Amino acid sequence: MAERSLIKLTEVQKRTALSRSSIYAKVAAGAFPRPVKQGASSVWVDTEVQEWIDALIACRDQQHAA
16 A cells, blocks of 8 residues: 655645635545545545545646657
8 A cells, every 4th residue: 555644725726726615525525535634624535635646647748648
């Protein structure tokens, strides 16, 4: 199993180039990994965010190949 760690919103924004509001809108729509509550903060599982990014790239590559 890949090692997992938790990342804060600022890191999620940096990795995805999405704004805070875009991230939460995608979470609400079921189109982005849900955060984990850590006290009063929300954090994300880094591997889940990376899988989301990888899926976007795979979708792009499939469309380009077609």
